[in-house]
Amino acid sequence: MSIKITKMIAKTHCYxxxxxxxxxxxxxxxxxAKGANSRAHATAMKNGNLDGTVHYYVDxxxxxxxxxHQDGAWAVGDGKGKYGITNKNSINIEICVNPESNYYVAVxxxxxxxAMLLNQYGWDTSHLKRHYDASRKHCPRRILDEGLWDNFVKCTKSYMKKGTNAGSVKPVKEEEPAKLYRVRKTWADSKSQIGAYAYLDNAKIACPAGYSVYDWTGKNVYTNTTAKTGTQATKLKGLTPADLIKKIGPLFTAxxxxxxxxxxxxxxxxILESGWGKSGLTQKANNAFGMKQNLSGNTWPGSKWDGKSVVSMRTGEQKKNGEHYTITANFRRYPCIEDSIGDHSAYLAGAKNGNALRYAGLKGCKDYKKAATIIKxxxxxxxxxxxxxxxxxxEQYKLTDYDVKAGNTGTDSKPAATTPTSTTTQKKTFKVKVTANDxxxxxxxxxDYAFTGKYTGKGRFTIVEEKGGWGRLKSGAGWICLTVNCVTRV
Structure with missing residues (x-):
């Protein structure tokens, strides 16, 4: 496999x-921005209009x-060499995310x-890193947000084995369909596409249960027929808060x-940790509680995790002084929501801190305030x-309706057939404090609504409408999630 590379070499803003x-x-x-493709960035860099520089732009x-390669870029200096990666020991690749470019094809x-560069220098994929690894900057953003890094490394390894080189393949003409294998639910459902790959083997690696691989003509060449049992997070994404609670409430009672x-x-x-079942981790891995690969440094009885299935994602943490920071971590992947719930509860009931239960007193506790305090x-x-x-x-969504009442043995423990009444849109104005920049x-x-391309930054903001854990900004800029850790009401 070859990749066509056009040279537009700059000699400014570099070492x-x-x-x-x-x-x-x-x-x-x-x-x-529209038109912000690889050619536009290369031209801007050549003209000295970019403060940051890299070795390659790809769309x-x-x-x-x-x-x-002998010239150092202004690309990872924000890390100041703290993690061993510097502007003077790295080759840097920028993936363009402009709307005209197919992002997954660019990836x-x-x-x-x-793969071409690693082969050229005789390196393995231990030399393949993210900007995050050099400075802890949240970059490459979509790869981190969508948990694509592990698959990116796998694809790179595959291309290395096939011997990717520079030069012989002409650029794909815009009027011609790219000869790529696309992973979708159906050929007609282009919005369900999760990737496009030059090699069938790579497309199969990325194809989850219930999806198929289609060639450039629309022909189905592979279907992942692995059976899915139990509740799937993908079925929760379009539900209103009231419908979601009605669907998952009985799972928590059981x-x-x-x-x-x-x-x-x-x-x-x-609800808090999965963003009403819509977070990237929940949708990709049926992991509704942010359960990491390793927790508390031990194991616990009754775990529903298979011990090996993981996905790499970004996560927000908070120091004791209230300062927020982010890390990339491996999280558990489950076949269904029921297993996520079961593993989470098994952890709360059985995890230990030394020889003592970490959450002693939680099992059997009937007071939700006391139970929440034990967990914290x-x-x-x-x-x-x-x-x-x-x-x-x-309190807002009347979740105690789903608690097992004292004395129930299971035969009459079904919660009252009531629908929470507080899941409708509320237009009461209030303020929130945001402690994260992104x-x-x-x-x-x-x-499921489009990202505007803007961030709030840190500060206090007025919310004029609340709906399903989301708040509409008074400024008119759009909506923000109110249930993430970096947002608190004031």
Whole structure:
């Protein structure tokens, strides 16, 4: 496999002759403007109009080399070498995210380019890094947000084995369909596409259960027929808060009967931590509680996790002084929501801190405020407002309707057939405090609405409408999620 590279070499804003490459670093431009493709960025860099510089820009159609490898880019200096990666020991690739470019095709082409460079220098994929690895900057943003990094590395390895080189393949003409294998639910459902790949093997690796691989003519060449049992997070995405609670409420009631963990508290955690079942982690891995690969440094009885299935995602943490920070971590992947609930409750009931139960007193506790406090004090969450957030959700949406009442044995433990009445749109004005710089503003109340390309930044903001855990900004900029850790009411 070859990739066509056009050279447009710059000699400004770089360290001429001072680079001694040891890493290939992946970035994203974060430039969603129309026309902000690889050629536009290369031209701007050539003209000295960009403060940051890299060695390559790639989109779904073209690839430009903008620095010689011997010249160091102004790309990862924000890390100041703290993590071993510098501007003078790295080759840097920017993936363009402009709207005209097919993002997933651009990512695949970046994997081809990375494979070519790794082969050229005789390196393995331990030399393939993200900008995040150099400085802890949230970059490449979409790769991190969508949990694509592990698959990116796998694809790069595959291209390395096939011997990707520069030069012989002409650029795909815009009027011609790219000869790529696309992963979708159906050929007609283009919105369901989760990737496009030059090799069938890579497309199969990325194809989850219930999806198929189609060639460039629309022919189905592979279907992942692995059976899915239990509730799938993808079926929750379009539900209103009221419908979601009605659907998952009985799952938490059943879990309380098995584990003794109060249904209302577990369900509030589900709502808070999964963004009403719509978070990227929940949708990709049926992981509704942010359960990491390793927790508390031990194991616990009754775990529903298979011990190996993981997905890499970004996550927000908070220090004791209230300062927010982000890390990338491996999270557990489950076959269904029921297993996520079961593993979460098994952890709460059985995890230990030394020889003592980490959440002693939680099992069988009937007071949701006390139960939430036990969970927080056991070290479950770093957010200092965690208990208040859980209690607010429980009270607002009447989640105690799903708690198993004292004396129930299971035969009459079904919650009352009531629909929470507080899930409708509320137009009461209030203020929130945002303590993170990268809280996304969306065009509507949910992650299924488009990202506006803007962030709130830190500060206090007025909310004029609330719907399903989302708030509409008074400024008119859009909607923000109110249930994430970096947002608190004031």
């Amino acid at each position: 001429i002759g001072q680079n001694h490459p040891n890493y290939v670093i992946i970035h994203e431009t974060d430039n969603w 779904s159609q073209e690839c430009y080399q903008t620095l010689e 695949d082409r970046a994997a081809q380019l990375a 879990d309380q009967l098995k584990t003794g963990v109060l249904a209302s508290v577990s369900m509030a955690q589900f 004090n056991g070290g479950y969450a770093t957010d200092i407002n965690y208990v208040n957030q859980l209690c607010r959700i429980i 809280l996304r503003i969306r065009k509507g109340p949910g992650t």
